Amino acid sequence: MPCPGLGPGVLTTNWLFQRYSGTNQKLIPVVFTPSNVREVVAGGRTAESVGGFLKAIGSQWSYSDVAVDDTTTHVMNTEMLKALLSHSGTSKRPVPHHFPFTAVIPFALKDALQPRQRYYVHVEAGIKIWSLNCILDSMRDSFGTGLAMPTLGGDNGQSLAGAISTATHGTHIDLPPIADAVRAIHLVGPGGQEWWIEREGEDSITDPGRLAQAKQAGLLCKDIIVRYQDLLFRSVLVSMGRMGVVYSYVLEAVPAYNLHRVGRSSTWSKEQTTVQNIQSTDLYFGYKDPWVEILVDPYVDAKGEHACIVTTCDSAGTQAMDRFNPQAPDPCATQTIVPILSALILTLPVEIGAAASAAIAGLSFLNLIPFVGPILFGLASSAAIAKATTALVTLEVALSNFLAASAEGAPGEGIANICNLAVAAGHKELIPTLIPLIMSSLRSPTEDEVGESYRILTGQPACPQPRYDNPICQRQIDGADFAVDLSVGKTNLFDFISDVFSLTQSFDDANTPVGFAMSLRFTRKTAALLGMQQFSRTCSVEFAMLRGLNGQASFLEQLYQVALNHGAIAHWGLMNELRKDQVSTLYPDLAKWQVSLAEIIAGGSGSASTFDSKFAMDRGLEPAILHTLPGGLSAALNRLKLSLQSKLARAKLMKRPQPN
Numbered sequence: 001m002p003c004p005g006l007g008p009g010v011l012t013t014n015w016l017f018q019r020y021s022g023t024n025q026k027l028i029p030v031v032f033t034p035s036n037v038r039e040v041v042a043g044g045r046t047a048e049s050v051g052g053f054l055k056a057i058g059s060q061w062s063y064s065d066v067a068v069d070d071t072t073t074h075v076m077n078t079e080m081l082k083a084l085l086s087h088s089g090t091s092k093r094p095v096p097h098h099f100p101f102t103a104v105i106p107f108a109l110k111d112a113l114q115p116r117q118r119y120y121v122h123v124e125a126g127i128k129i130w131s132l133n134c135i136l137d138s139m140r141d142s143f144g145t146g147l148a149m150p151t152l153g154g155d156n157g158q159s160l161a162g163a164i165s166t167a168t169h170g171t172h173i174d175l176p177p178i179a180d181a182v183r184a185i186h187l188v189g190p191g192g193q194e195w196w197i198e199r200e201g202e203d204s205i206t207d208p209g210r211l212a213q214a215k216q217a218g219l220l221c222k223d224i225i226v227r228y229q230d231l232l233f234r235s236v237l238v239s240m241g242r243m244g245v246v247y248s249y250v251l252e253a254v255p256a257y258n259l260h261r262v263g264r265s266s267t268w269s270k271e272q273t274t275v276q277n278i279q280s281t282d283l284y285f286g287y288k289d290p291w292v293e294i295l296v297d298p299y300v301d302a303k304g305e306h307a308c309i310v311t312t313c314d315s316a317g318t319q320a321m322d323r324f325n326p327q328a329p330d331p332c333a334t335q336t337i338v339p340i341l342s343a344l345i346l347t348l349p350v351e352i353g354a355a356a357s358a359a360i361a362g363l364s365f366l367n368l369i370p371f372v373g374p375i376l377f378g379l380a381s382s383a384a385i386a387k388a389t390t391a392l393v394t395l396e397v398a399l400s401n402f403l404a405a406s407a408e409g410a411p412g413e414g415i416a417n418i419c420n421l422a423v424a425a426g427h428k429e430l431i432p433t434l435i436p437l438i439m440s441s442l443r444s445p446t447e448d449e450v451g452e453s454y455r456i457l458t459g460q461p462a463c464p465q466p467r468y469d470n471p472i473c474q475r476q477i478d479g480a481d482f483a484v485d486l487s488v489g490k491t492n493l494f495d496f497i498s499d500v501f502s503l504t505q506s507f508d509d510a511n512t513p514v515g516f517a518m519s520l521r522f523t524r525k526t527a528a529l530l531g532m533q534q535f536s537r538t539c540s541v542e543f544a545m546l547r548g549l550n551g552q553a554s555f556l557e558q559l560y561q562v563a564l565n566h567g568a569i570a571h572w573g574l575m576n577e578l579r580k581d582q583v584s585t586l587y588p589d590l591a592k593w594q595v596s597l598a599e600i601i602a603g604g605s606g607s608a609s610t611f612d613s614k615f616a617m618d619r620g621l622e623p624a625i626l627h628t629l630p631g632g633l634s635a636a637l638n639r640l641k642l643s644l645q646s647k648l649a650r651a652k653l654m655k656r657p658q659p660n
Contacts, residue, residue, distance in 0.1 A: 003194060003221035008032040008043035010080075017068050017075065020061045022475050023547075026068055028075045035080040037188065037221075037247045044245060045192040047074035048610045055613060056245045058126060058159025063479050064576040065615040066166060066240050072613060076245055078126030078159060084135055085122040085248055104219050105184075105250055108210040119147055119253045120183060120205060125161035125246040129153075132160055133454035134463035136253055147253040148453050151175045151523075154293075156458040156467060161246045166573035167238045167531035169483070169540045171291045171313075171457060173278050173522040177533050179237050180526055181251050186220075187236055189244035190606025194224040197233050204228045205250065225603055231529075235596030238528035240572055242611055242621045243600045258316040259291065259456040263447035268296055268306035272494065278522055279486050279537060289314045291457070294520040295439045296497070298504040299432035306501065307436055309443045313457075316450050336437040338406055341418065344427065345399040348392055351425075355388040391425040414476060416548030419515060423550065431513040431549070439517045442544075480543040480556065481571035482563045483532035486522065493539045496566040503558055512551030516543050529589040529596075532569040541568070580620035590620065598623035 010033040017026045030052070032043035047054040052073040060067065068075060086105050105122040113120070121139070123132060133156065136147040151170030153163065164179040183205045187195040196211070198204045208226070215222050227233075236243050271294050278292065289312035297307040398421050402414075415434070422430040454460055460467060485492040500518070507514050519542040526533040532540070543559070545552060560577055563570065569586045570576045584590050601608050601623055608623055616622065 003038070003041060003192075003223050008034060008039055008046050010035075015075070017057070017072075018060065019063065020059065020475065021063060021478070021547075023063070023478075024065075026070065026072065028068065029073050031075045031077055033077045033080055037186070037194070040076065040081075040188045040245055040247050041192040041194065041221075043074070043076050044188055044190075044610065048190065048192070048607050051607075052610075053612060054245075054610055055241050056161065058162035059128065059157050061158055061162065062166070062573040064573060065613070066572050066576065067162075069614045078124075078161060078245075081124035081126030081247065082128070082131060083124045085124060086120070102219075104211070104214045105206075108206040108214050110205060110207050113205055119255070120250055121147065121253050122184075122248060122250045123160065124248050125159070125164075127160050128156070128467075129158050129160060129163060130156035130458070130460050130467040133458070133460060137256060137452065137454065137463050146256040148256045149178065149251070150181055150254050151178060152454060152457040153178065154458065154519075154521075155470075156454070156460050157470065160249065162573070164249070165238060165240055165246065166571065167526060167528060167533065168571075168573065169481075169521060169523050169533060169538070171293060171521045171523075173281070173290050173292055173537075174524055176524045176526045177528075177531060179528050179531060181253070182237060182249050183252050184250035185233065185236055185246060186248040187244050187246055187600075189600045189604045190608070190610045191604030193600075193604025193606065194221045194247075195236075195244075195600070195603070196220065196224050196226045197236055198228050199233050200228045200230050203230070231592060232596050232599065234527050234529045235593045236600070238526070238531045238572070239593075239597075240530075240616070240621065242613075242616045243597055244611055257453050258450055259313040259453050260316040260450045261291075261311055261313045261447055261456050262289075263309060263311045263443060263445045265445040266308040266310050268308055268497070271296075271308050271310060274310070275486070275493065275520070275539070279490075280488060292522055293443070295443055296518040296520065297435050297439060298501060298516065298518060299435055299508070307439075309439055309445045311443050311447060336441060337415065337434060338403060340430075340433060340437065341399055341403060344422070344430065345396060345403070348396045348399075352389045352392045352396070355392060358388065391421070395421040395425040395427070414548065416476065416515075416546050419546070420548070420550050423511060423513065428508065428511060428513050431515045432508070435515060435517055438515075438544075438546075442517070476547050478543075478545040478547045478552070478575060479571075480545065480559070480575040481532075482541050482568035483534065483571070484539045484541055484566065484568045485535040486537040486539040487535050488537075490535075492566045492568070493541075496541070496562065496568055499562045499565070500559070503555070503562060507551050507555055510551075512549075512554070514549055514551050514555045515546035518543055529593045530572075530587055532571055534569060534587070540571075542574075578619055580618060583619045583621075591624065594620075594622060594624040597621075 012031040012033070013029060015028045015031040017028050018024065030047070032039070032046070034040045034043055044054060053071050054074040054076060055068055055072050056076040056078050057067050058078055086103055103122065105120050109120060121136065123135070127135075129152070133149070133152075136149065139147045151172045153168050153170060158168065164182060167177055167179055169177045183198065185195070185197045187197060189195055198206060208228075211220070211226060214220050215224065274292070274294070291313035293311045295309040299306070301307055395418075398418055402418055419431050419434070422428065449456065452462070455462060482496075484496055497518070504514065521540050521542070523533050523538050523540065525536050525538065532538070545556075556575065560570070564582060567586070570578055578586070587593070612622075
């Protein structure tokens with residue numbers, strides 16, 4: 001029997017969900033904002049009692065519908081679940097067995113893990129990455145050294161659960177993704193059932209007897225289900241919210257360390273050797289700089305090369321450094337773009353005049369017609385001049401407005417609009433010209449900096465300073481990310497990038513150029529069954545795309561096909577259009593994951609649909625029992641059922657009296 005809840009926390013009705021990118025809005029009938037695990041349980045049971053569909057949200061950064069879609073009736077906002085649950089000041093110190101019952105961790109750790117050689121930190125899963133970084137950094141031992149995550153992504157605004165549940169990668173060539181730092185998961189599943197899940201055998205971290213004592217002391221629900229099972233742990237680790245709401249994680253951290261970051265300019269023809277060296281290096285100490293990122297321009301320069309900006313990091317020890325002054329990157333590169341646009345606008349009056357003259361010259365024969373010739377010439381020339389110059393004049397006006405707004409610190413109509421108008425006016429070269437500028441705004445080829453790992457990797461200011469807000473224009477960027485096999489002997493990555501270059505050129509030839517830069521980062525294989533990093537060495541190729549260009553939708557459609565041709569796996573939290581058949585092909589352990597989902601549902605005697613969604617249904621993220629009917633009949637029936645249940649639940653909720 002699940003432990004009772006104390007109420008679902010702060011309750012809001014008719015809340016407008018909007019992605020961070022601003023690309024999608026949905027009205028959610030009911031939103032819970034819990035502040036503890038009992039309120040998480042109560043919220044889950046409340047949603048289930050009315051046949052609702054519940055999803056947890058963090059920072060709303062996903063570009064896909066993985067968090068919320070049209071079937072969602074209830075949302076659990078995890079922003080208040082941000083507490084450190086480890087006992088203050090003890091996470092790194094030997095703990096006697098009579099340690100008072102004030103925290104599950106470190107009390108319940110195995111004897112072999114109690115000494116200060118490995119560091120375990122228990123935190124609520126809604127905590128933001130930047131806040132977690134500061135908490136870890138503040139955990140000082142007698143030597144003055146804090147803690148840090150083994151690896152991090154390129155930003156820090158995500159919630160911890162959001163980053164882990166969608167398999168966000170890191171940047172270390174010999175470490176697995178961020179999710180692989182997890183050592184225990186506290187999940188609230190269907191029926192409000194709580195679960196404490198770890199790996200089995202030597203890979204577990206808690207002593208079952210001490211964990212039982214923690215339950216008796218009230219630190220965990222007495223009826224929580226404890227599982228030491230590799231399959232279940234590896235399934236829940238990356239489950240996109242389909243198995244329930246993750247309340248907390250136990251993370252294995254490392255002693256704080258500094259990184260020395262260096263940037264350089266290069267070309268893809270040269271950096272293929274770098275990638276081949278990474279591919280063939282078995283251990284990180286065989287490669288000088290284990291943190292590697294390569295930004296690639298998909299367009300060729302005047303020399304026929306694809307320009308790159310390469311940044312590498314190596315460990316700089318633990319001594320405090322002050323050679324790092326991070327600033328939030330500006331993907332719109334306003335300071336560098338404005339001079340290019342200013343130069344373009346200066347050429348337009350001449351082009352407009354030349355176009356008008358050419359149009360008039362083409363009609364001069366009308367003047368040879370007796371009597372009515374001059375009249376016809378006058379009428380036709382006005383129309384011809386307008387037709388010949390409209391695109392150029394429209395571009396000129398838009399550029400003037402954009403530059404005026406930029407001078408006042410606010411971008412005008414948007415870079416994408418300017419680019420579309422430039423293409424229409426015969427200046428498609430503007431898009432390839434802007435890509436290197438955007439790349440240099442994200443990474444500097446002259447970087448030579450030292451700082452704490454969390455600052456170097458994410459651009460975060462030194463704690464306890466608040467996180468930099470991402471620039472508004474970053475919300476005009478679309479994100480796609482594909483995990484590509486870089487195992488020894490595989491050519492998938494090189495073939496994939498070559499095809500991306502060819503695809504980009506074909507769109508440029510068709511006068512629909514697209515604007516994006518590619519970022520290459522490298523990791524080891526994840527333990528998560530549905531983590532994108534399915535290969536012994538994985539390269540994550542991220543596309544930062546300027547949203548709104550005329551050719552973008554078609555390009556993305558073809559890009560997905562190119563990715564599938566090379567076995568590349570789309571990121572769950574970025575633009576993800578995978579179908580059920582594709583997911584089953586890309587994830588060979590999907591059937592095992594479905595068995596684990598069935599166990600979570602049965603264990604709490606809850607509804608299989610509580611945490612379901614159209615996103616999950618379309619990708620086959622359903623319990624194994626739902627796949628027993630032949631062909632697509634099961635999926636079709638369940639999709640219909642899902643839609644009807646969602647509409648019914650929404651209708652019931654909308655009729656309820658609104659709270660004061």
